[in-house]
Amino acid sequence: MSKIRITVLIIIALLIILCSLFLGPRVINPFGLSEVEKEIVFSIRLPRVVVAVLMGMALGAAGAVLQGVLRNPLADPYILGISSGASLTAALGLLSGFYSFGRFTLPLTAFIGASLVSLLVGAFGWKRGGLWPERLLLAGVGLSFLFHAILMLLMSVSTNEGLRRALLWIFGDLSMADWSLIPYGLVFIAAGLFIALLRAKALNALILGDEFTHSLGFSANRERLLLFVSMALMTAASVSLGGTIGFIGLLMPHIMRFVAGADSRALIPASALGGGAFLCLADLIGKSIFTPMEVPSGIVTAIIGSPYFLYLLRRRDVLSI
Amino acid sequence: MAEKQYSMEKLIILFLVLISHFDAYSALAGETPKRIISLAPSITETLFALGLGDNIVGVTNFCDFPEEAKKKPKIGGMSNPSLDAVVSLKPDIVVVTTDGNPREFEERLRSMKIRTFVFGSRRLKELPGGIRDLGVAMGVRERADKLAKEMETTLNSFNNSLRVTRDASLRKKVLFIIWPEPLIVAGPGTLIDDVIRLLDNENIASRAKATYPKYSIEEIIHQAPDVIIIGKGHADMKEASSSLLERLKSVPAVKNKNVCYVSDSLYRLGPRVAQGIEEFAGCLR
Amino acid sequence: MSSAYSAPVLELERVGFTYSPDKKIVDNLTFSAGNGEFIGLLGANGSGKSTILKLASGILKPSEGSITLWGKPLQSYRNKDRAKLLSYFPQLLDINVPFRVRDLVSMGLYPYDIPPRITADEAMEAVGLKEKAESYITNLSGGERRRAFIAMTLLQGAGLLLLDEPLANLDIKYQIELLRLLKELKDNKNISIIMALHDINIALRFEKVMLIKGGRILGIGKPVTVLSKEMLEEAFDVSIEIRRSETGGTYIGNEKNF
Numbered sequence: 001m002s003k004i005r006i007t008v009l010i011i012i013a014l015l016i017i018l019c020s021l022f023l024g025p026r027v028i029n030p031f032g033l034s035e036v037e038k039e040i041v042f043s044i045r046l047p048r049v050v051v052a053v054l055m056g057m058a059l060g061a062a063g064a065v066l067q068g069v070l071r072n073p074l075a076d077p078y079i080l081g082i083s084s085g086a087s088l089t090a091a092l093g094l095l096s097g098f099y100s101f102g103r104f105t106l107p108l109t110a111f112i113g114a115s116l117v118s119l120l121v122g123a124f125g126w127k128r129g130g131l132w133p134e135r136l137l138l139a140g141v142g143l144s145f146l147f148h149a150i151l152m153l154l155m156s157v158s159t160n161e162g163l164r165r166a167l168l169w170i171f172g173d174l175s176m177a178d179w180s181l182i183p184y185g186l187v188f189i190a191a192g193l194f195i196a197l198l199r200a201k202a203l204n205a206l207i208l209g210d211e212f213t214h215s216l217g218f219s220a221n222r223e224r225l226l227l228f229v230s231m232a233l234m235t236a237a238s239v240s241l242g243g244t245i246g247f248i249g250l251l252m253p254h255i256m257r258f259v260a261g262a263d264s265r266a267l268i269p270a271s272a273l274g275g276g277a278f279l280c281l282a283d284l285i286g287k288s289i290f291t292p293m294e295v296p297s298g299i300v301t302a303i304i305g306s307p308y309f310l311y312l313l314r315r316r317d318v319l320s321i
Numbered sequence: 322m323a324e325k326q327y328s329m330e331k332l333i334i335l336f337l338v339l340i341s342h343f344d345a346y347s348a349l350a351g352e353t354p355k356r357i358i359s360l361a362p363s364i365t366e367t368l369f370a371l372g373l374g375d376n377i378v379g380v381t382n383f384c385d386f387p388e389e390a391k392k393k394p395k396i397g398g399m400s401n402p403s404l405d406a407v408v409s410l411k412p413d414i415v416v417v418t419t420d421g422n423p424r425e426f427e428e429r430l431r432s433m434k435i436r437t438f439v440f441g442s443r444r445l446k447e448l449p450g451g452i453r454d455l456g457v458a459m460g461v462r463e464r465a466d467k468l469a470k471e472m473e474t475t476l477n478s479f480n481n482s483l484r485v486t487r488d489a490s491l492r493k494k495v496l497f498i499i500w501p502e503p504l505i506v507a508g509p510g511t512l513i514d515d516v517i518r519l520l521d522n523e524n525i526a527s528r529a530k531a532t533y534p535k536y537s538i539e540e541i542i543h544q545a546p547d548v549i550i551i552g553k554g555h556a557d558m559k560e561a562s563s564s565l566l567e568r569l570k571s572v573p574a575v576k577n578k579n580v581c582y583v584s585d586s587l588y589r590l591g592p593r594v595a596q597g598i599e600e601f602a603g604c605l606r
Numbered sequence: 607m608s609s610a611y612s613a614p615v616l617e618l619e620r621v622g623f624t625y626s627p628d629k630k631i632v633d634n635l636t637f638s639a640g641n642g643e644f645i646g647l648l649g650a651n652g653s654g655k656s657t658i659l660k661l662a663s664g665i666l667k668p669s670e671g672s673i674t675l676w677g678k679p680l681q682s683y684r685n686k687d688r689a690k691l692l693s694y695f696p697q698l699l700d701i702n703v704p705f706r707v708r709d710l711v712s713m714g715l716y717p718y719d720i721p722p723r724i725t726a727d728e729a730m731e732a733v734g735l736k737e738k739a740e741s742y743i744t745n746l747s748g749g750e751r752r753r754a755f756i757a758m759t760l761l762q763g764a765g766l767l768l769l770d771e772p773l774a775n776l777d778i779k780y781q782i783e784l785l786r787l788l789k790e791l792k793d794n795k796n797i798s799i800i801m802a803l804h805d806i807n808i809a810l811r812f813e814k815v816m817l818i819k820g821g822r823i824l825g826i827g828k829p830v831t832v833l834s835k836e837m838l839e840e841a842f843d844v845s846i847e848i849r850r851s852e853t854g855g856t857y858i859g860n861e862k863n864f
Contacts, residue, residue, distance in 0.1 A: 025539060026539075044568070045539065097556070106502075175537070209696060211694055212694075215692075216689055217685045262703050262704050262705045287537055290530060292544075293529050293536065
């Protein structure tokens with residue numbers, strides 16, 4: 001039963017990726033590419049699709065991991081303030097005129113911010129030799145509010161027009177995607193995904209509670225730390241690839257529990273696949289709907305995502321909260 | 322103390338009213354306000370150009386031209402000026418613009434019996450008239466008339482020379498980039514769009530639905546602009562736009578090295594517009 | 607049979623546990639569980655039953671004393687190796703993720719690289735949940751949920767089960783079924799069980815009970831000797847009445863009805 005569903009999911013994902021290459025502001029016939037169209041498909045659309053898939057995968061998988069680690073089905077990688085921390089450091093970097101790494105400056109400052117916030121949240125969440133889910137959640141929400149406030153402060157007192165425009169990037173923008181950033185993003189996302197898949201059994205056990213985790217032969221503290229690192233790596237890499245894209249981390253695990261089952265060994269790869277396809281679709285819609293203008297993908301994911309999420313809430317067999 | 326100050330002010334006002342009655346000329350021209358607050362960079366520039374720099378007592382945080390403007394007391398941003406700061410500077414008049422200041426702010430000032438002047442010009446062809454109106458309100462009609470005439474001469478010179486000599490095939494496709502990452506360009510209804518039209522060329526972004534749209538890169542490749550003009554920003558624009566231009570390398574403008582970096586003079590509907598038009602004309606030649 | 611009892615599976619030696627020096631939660635606790643023993647752990651709320659089970663399972667580390675499993679210090683086992691020998695079953699089963707029953711039960715195999723002989727189907731069969739194998743755990747009743755977790759514990763196949771109030775919130779029918787199942791395991795597979803419970807009348811049917819008060823052992827041995835009126839009154843701080851029926855059964859209750 002779930003095998004059929006997973007096959008359908010893979011086919012849909014591949015179809016969306018193909019559509020993203022040949023649909024868009026203008027439809028391109030794949031069997032008669034002109035020179036201009038070749039360039040658009042291979043150096044504009046393809047890297048953009050790859051970035052969308054990578055970011056979506058990272059967010060979907062990070063959501064599945066975090067919901068398990070925090071034992072909270074409403075958790076989203078952004079709830080821990082990782083994205084607002086990334087936005088803040090990116091904005092500070094722009095304000096101070098820091099541009100030493102050229103086009104890598106913004107992604108790099110965002111990545112540093114995301115990593116620092118992960119460490120900070122981890123430090124706040126640490127007590128008696130382990131991470132405590134409730135502490136993590138509270139620290140994350142608190143820091144998130146603080147970073148938002150500082151960001152708003154910067155926005156309201158700054159006369160730097162460049163900052164305001166660059167903040168568009170922070171609200172989820174894939175338009176600058178090109179091949180140069182992809183290898184770096186890929187390394188971190190692959191590392192995070194690898195750890196998550198390797199520790200998927202432990203994640204299942206953590207969902208049952210620390211005592212069962214112990215009884216089933218895992219160290220709850222060690223596993224939670226590993227999975228937290230995996231989640232932070234994926235989220236940070238995703239934020240620095242294309243800014244803050246909401247809802248995928250929250251939504252995908254919920255949909256995929258229905259499609260692939262709640263077992264993390266299936267849920268993590270399914271959430272990754274679903275997240276990748278979903279962001280790809282959202283980006284396709286965002287760049288096609290008001291052509292030649294573009295709508296940031298983060299806005300599209302939220303607009304599609306929220307009604308579907310509300311629909312899911314009505315299905316008691318999927319959600320039991 | 323406050324009471325005393327208040328009566329002092331009353332005296333001064335009475336004095337001024339008396340003078341204006343005796344001096345027929347100044348009554349006709351309108352009294353030149355001693356304390357002016359400008360709520361927009363374009364207005365600040367225009368006021369300085371009209372020789373009213375010394376009368377300006379407050380400007381926005383964004384007013385950075387000419388140099389002296391930076392030394393004036395600040396009253397906040399354009400969209401969020403501080404009512405407190407404006408009132409405490411005791412202005413005779415506050416000049417607001419319909420293009421960037423909140424309407425409620427102007428209403429609030431009027432309800433507090435603070436005189437305002439609303440600068441309503443938003444497009445290039447409205448500018449000379451706008452300058453004349455401002456000049457009348459500021460009691461510098463002659464200077465304003467002179468500035469407006471200069472502007473009209475520039476506009477007409479381009480209009481006439483181009484309309485007569487050029488045929489449609491010489492028309493170039495132009496893209497004006499405001500910020501490269503994410504890509505923001507000048508769309509329809511902007512001063513930049515007006516100038517590109519004035520110079521009888523085509524702004525490829527004029528089909529967009531927003532004035533400053535976030536633009537699609539693949540659309541630029543499709544539309545193949547002949548000239549790309551990049552405006553001044555807070556970063557080194559050559560460096561900031563290098564990766565964008567790398568991706569647009571197949572576009573005629575980049576291939577033929579028709580990429581032009583200009584100042585910010587066309588970001589503001591003020592006295593530097595003529596200079597900006599010259600810059601554009603240079604890029605498009 | 608007596609040889610089996612000679613090798614203690616679990617030994618606690620002068621074990622103490624405390625969060626702060628002034629209040630000891632477990633104090634100077636010494637006891638051992640032999641192979642195939644079924645021990646009932648009885649005591650009032652807050653007497654330290656749960657803490658003792660958590661110490662014995664290694665979830666909590668003792669502040670003093672030593673705990674050995676099959677003759678080796680408990681802490682010296684690798685997590686996975688310990689999980690093959692010892693299973694802990696917490697009091698609260700709080701789960702909000704819709705695992706299927708089969709997935710949940712299969713988690714019992716996590717400590718193993720090579721699965722043991724019993725299968726998930728057999729484990730579900732044993733607790734009577736075979737026809738619910740594909741249901742979501744979140745859609746089951748409280749009793750069914752508990753049985754699903756028991757099936758997982760069965761599949762884990764450890765020789766020592768530490769169960770914290772597994773009968774709580776179960777209908778009498780399932781209480782009897784579960785006790786029967788545990789007794790079968792003990793008899794057929796020589797599994798040792800230490801189980802916290804609070805129903806004195808069920809404790810009466812155990813071979814061995816341990817009465818706890820304030821983190822200390824009040825008495826340990828056969829129920830007839832340990833569950834005397836005096837001892838129970840001391841342990842539960844309430845007056846107790848013991849009735850014997852004509853058929854020879856015993857019933858313990860409060861002398862005052864309400």
